Amino acid sequence: MSRAKQIAPPRWAERLLSWYAGRAHIEDLVGDLEEIFYDEVEQSSVRRAKLNYCHQVLALIFSYALKKRQVDQSYHPLSITQNNTAMFRNYIKVAVRSLARNKFFTIINVLGLSLGMSITVLYIGFMGGLFRFDKFHENFDTIYKVVSKVDLKTEVRAYESAPASIVDVLQENYTGIGKTVKINDWVTFETAYKGKELPMSGLFTEPSFFEIFSFNMINGSTQSALSNPYQVILTNTAADKLFSGQDPIGQVISLGDLGEYTVSGVMEDPPKGSHLNFELLVSYNTLAVLRQNNKLSQISDANEWNTFRDNYTHTYLQLTDDQVSEVELILNEIASNKYQHNKEMSASFSLLPMSQIVMGSTNFNNNIGPYFGGAAMYAFGAITLLILLPACFNYSSISISRSMKRAKEIGIRKVVGGHKKQIWLQFITETVIISLVALIGSIGIFFLIKERFADMLVGGDFVDFDVTTMMIISFIIFAIVTGVLAGVVPAAYFSKIDPVVALKGPSSMKIFGKTSFKKILIVGQFTLSLFFIIGVVVMLKQVKYSLNYDMGFDQKNLLDVPLRGVDKEIFKTEFAKHGAVSSISMSSHVIGAEGFSRDWLFYTDQKDSIQVRQMFIDENYISNLGLSIVAGEDFKTITTHDETSIIVNEAFLETLELTSTLDVLGKLFLLDNGEMVKIVGVVKDFNYSLLRDPISNFVFRYNPEEFRYANVKVTTTDNFNMLSDMEATWKALGQEQKFESKFFDKEIEEAYQATNSMTDIFSFMGFLAITVACLGLLGMVVYSTETRAKEVGVRKVMGASVQNLVYLLSKEYMKLMLIAALIAIPTSYFFFNFMLTMQQYYSVTVGSLDIIISLGLLLLIGAVTMASQTIKTALANPTDTLGSE
């Protein structure tokens, strides 16, 4: 006995083991260890025995044996059931009952999650659309596009187009390429048929177009419809627009100055989710004929290998997998042959699989279709998470805040044998049910916003947003994942509740150990909210500023009428008869809204050229729009309206570095096509384009051939009668087409549609962020008012006023919101100032008033949220809150 007292296993190791084991039964294990210890003491030394003892303890601590005993101890042996479906039905029943009982919080949770999830649903829907892009082509997997990378020595540019003859050279060097097709997408066609004029997007392409791509012909032969020059295929919609019902086959239409074409076929419209979008197809061999006739000289020559900017030939090949690397090798050889002696530039060519055209990693120049890829998509994903995650966190914190209400239920469950795992599953089930209900809401929101969203994106119209089975499955999986994500923290928390503590009374429970984390979350959410609010405020300001901006000309009471082939002189005389019309002018474009054709002006004496935007106007235009001539003369005062006179703007003078306006008059310039022009006047600077672009070199020219719009100045307030009168006149001119007219200021307003869409999306995001943040705040406030109900009661008994109490309960959260403001204000100030100037050259800046308004709005929303709970608590009768004690 005395020996046993002196020599004993190390106590600390034994204590460590029993501490680690907790309530698990380990009597036999400790017994085993001790027996081994004394055996070893007899066989070898005490020191070795102690060392071995420690080793055995450690091995036990990490063993499955101990772990299993701990788990076994944590629930009653009878609670394990084999009947899982019955248990699962029970979870659902309990979940539904508990959700039905707490209607207020269920609604808040469903609302919060559906808003939070809606953006992700949009993202999934959008991504689903992107992944379906071009998949309707049967040859999707075998179509490759030849793309170019041009090294200009100063910079490297990637082009989706390739030299026009590359496929011919390729076929000389390599046999066995399946099918090839060339497409040229440079031109927008001015289609006209019997006086109807419609601009249409179109492609020059070869008959093999229909062999490679799966576009369907409705009427006409895919073999011969594009085999001869001057043949054109119309899409169904285009044919309806142009021929309104009658059979278009064999009819002759004119494509502006490109001549007359025979309609050789009608095909189905390209479906949504096609990167090739067009309204008509013109036979490719027309291009060569046109170039012989000196038309379309802007398009690079078929033998051009050095200019890529003006090359719009897209080459598609159909290849088998093992041909790809061989063809790329040959492309490299072709490139090194072509550019080995070129010191200024070189280019290389590679093959791009069809799947990479829309969603690839490279954003090519001269792209033929929309591009959705790269960083923007990741940013979109990040924003999605930025909205979704706070919503999940909020769900967690609201649930945990409410745990006091449910602690007894969990306690009882545990006492009668509820598994930890079962309680965990029960809460996860509850969250998944909520998230599935929320999914319905999110899908509703998705349908509401998808159009807006498509408007905002460049090329968004082409994305197929249709809901497919695959998409519905992803939505449901997403909802379940969200449910688990949002539910895992509360579920883990609830399953760990100690039944003894829970049944003793909720006030003894300690929750929110990591309050600082929750505070950071609240601050983060409010920062984001304030950021979006400021965004909406400044964007509205920007739109208002743009619409009221003094563009330098008179926008009011000006009606733009597209001529659509009506004779200008007849139009003038007929419309001038109207009482409301004060003056009429003609122009080739509508300023303030539309893009202009560019041209180059060359000095007669120098090589240097100046890029200008140009517009053709008649003699009444400048006075009609209230533009002012600062030097020289208007077209009006020149007796011969010859095409050689031009009027330039002041910015043009600055480019010429002339100080005196008079010096410029009479200066001669060469046009791109060799014509000589003379400056006859200088017009005061005005915003000919959207405020996006700075005022640059601008030239007015005179050429009645180019007039496409009539600008009618009216002096009436009775717009409706005036317009119907005008329509009657229009009909009297023998026009089959609809009379279209637009007020100038309306037209400009439409041009800011993109900004408006963006404001809408920002408002929506802001709304989401604020709602989600307020729900989170609500959760926190509910928790603190519930736990502090007794404190409030005592304070009230001692004489605290309702105001005091409301202040007491809210001040902590007010502080959090102010911290959020301190972070959000400088960040959004710099971000939006940058964004506004990126958006528009002439832009507003973020002012202190905008920030004050946004901050006020945020504080107001926050205060209302808090007040809804704090006032209730502060008004409560102390006898109710203290009575239970």
Added chain:
Amino acid sequence: MKGYLGEFEELVLLTISMLGDAAYGVAIKDALEQRANRRITVGSLHSTITRLEDKGMLTATMGEATAVRGGRKKRYFQLTGDAKQVLQQVKALRDDLWSASELGFERS
């Protein structure tokens, strides 16, 4: 065959059956260490025993208090019917393979 048996699991089962009524932690460990000539920790032995319990191959009963181990009870293990059946099957399979293999001929 009913469930898979690892090599160590098989050894533990056979040792328990060998020890009969005296099969508790230390006894199993000592017997195994002597015969198989390898060191085993209490942790790994009990993990295997626990797994065998999970598989329904072993049952355990707590013994009486003893003086030797500071008054702590021993936990005795018995093989279940399943375990005996599985062991038989394993043996039959092995015998079968032995007799079919060349090694088997050399030995006999």
